[in-house]
Amino acid sequence: MYPADLPETGILNVTVPAAQQAVILFTSGSTGQPKPVPKSWGVLVKSARAAGAHMTDPGIEGGCLVGTVPHQHSYGLESVIMLAWQHGMSVAADTPLFPEDVRQCMLRIPAPRILVTTPVHLRALVESGIDLPATTLVLSATAPLSSELAQLSETRFSAPLLEIYGCSEAGQVATRFTTRCLTWCCLDDVVLHQDEHGWWATGAAVEGVAPLQDVLEPASPGEFTLGPRLADMVNIAGKRSSLSYLSQVLMSIPGVRMACS
Numbered sequence: 001m002y003p004a005d006l007p008e009t010g011i012l013n014v015t016v017p018a019a020q021q022a023v024i025l026f027t028s029g030s031t032g033q034p035k036p037v038p039k040s041w042g043v044l045v046k047s048a049r050a051a052g053a054h055m056t057d058p059g060i061e062g063g064c065l066v067g068t069v070p071h072q073h074s075y076g077l078e079s080v081i082m083l084a085w086q087h088g089m090s091v092a093a094d095t096p097l098f099p100e101d102v103r104q105c106m107l108r109i110p111a112p113r114i115l116v117t118t119p120v121h122l123r124a125l126v127e128s129g130i131d132l133p134a135t136t137l138v139l140s141a142t143a144p145l146s147s148e149l150a151q152l153s154e155t156r157f158s159a160p161l162l163e164i165y166g167c168s169e170a171g172q173v174a175t176r177f178t179t180r181c182l183t184w185c186c187l188d189d190v191v192l193h194q195d196e197h198g199w200w201a202t203g204a205a206v207e208g209v210a211p212l213q214d215v216l217e218p219a220s221p222g223e224f225t226l227g228p229r230l231a232d233m234v235n236i237a238g239k240r241s242s243l244s245y246l247s248q249v250l251m252s253i254p255g256v257r258m259a260c261s
Contacts, residue, residue, distance in 0.1 A: 018042025025074045027168045037168050039207055047171045047205040048082035050187035054175045055162060058136050063112040066092045066105050068121045074168045075141050079116050089114070099128035112136035115157070119145045126152045135159040141166065150178035165226065170201040170210035186222045
């Protein structure tokens with residue numbers, strides 16, 4: 001059983017069975033036909049607590065979250081709503097989209113501020129030229145983040161950037177401070193294993209046995225580097241590459257603002 005309470009109100013104090021189905025997420029379709037992925041309350045709680053444990057430097061307790069991703073998206077649900085519930089944080093009511101919207105939203109909330117966003121939003125914020133408020137922590141997920149953009153983001157926000165690796169099927173799997181290291185560190189309640197069909201995630205923070213759609217290269221126990229997405233490989237004239245890598249190459253060309261793989 002896991003409590004779902006709002007201690008600052010003194011009104012709501014509900015106990016939810018860990019095995020109770022909480023949501024049904026749908027995959028985006030980027031790895032095949034979209035499919036439903038049921039998640040129990042206990043798995044969502046374990047995932048949020050495990051992810052928060054990777055955010056102790058700097059600490060996030062008592063902070064206020066601003067999310068540029070919708071709360072009904074798996075990333076928004078896990079890294080905004082569930083993270084706030086399980087670590088005593090508040091959430092800004094807005095879901096800002098454009099750089100000035102993000103700036104105004106962050107100026108309205110008290111410190112410590114945590115921004116939950118994506119590489120697309122980060123690039124727009126960095127290139128906007130507007131003054132961005134000092135932030136305690138920036139979280140990024142949903143697409144590969146280049147070390148260059150991560151460094152620029154940390155400079156603009158005066159805050160460390162923590163990248164999250166995961167997918168709808170498995171939820172949050174691992175994190176890394178992108179400017180500090182290449183390797184990903186698994187959440188404490190996530191275990192990875194490989195068979196002839198690919199990589200899989202299990203553990204208390206994962207619903208059952210969940211497939212991963214990427215090639216992983218083990219670095220040490222609980223750590224790995226990320227290879228190409230299995231459905232992302234292309235072969236042109238005998239040369240193999242990944243669409244995500246080609247997109248990053250295109251984005252490095254001056255004047256290119258977006259490249260979709």
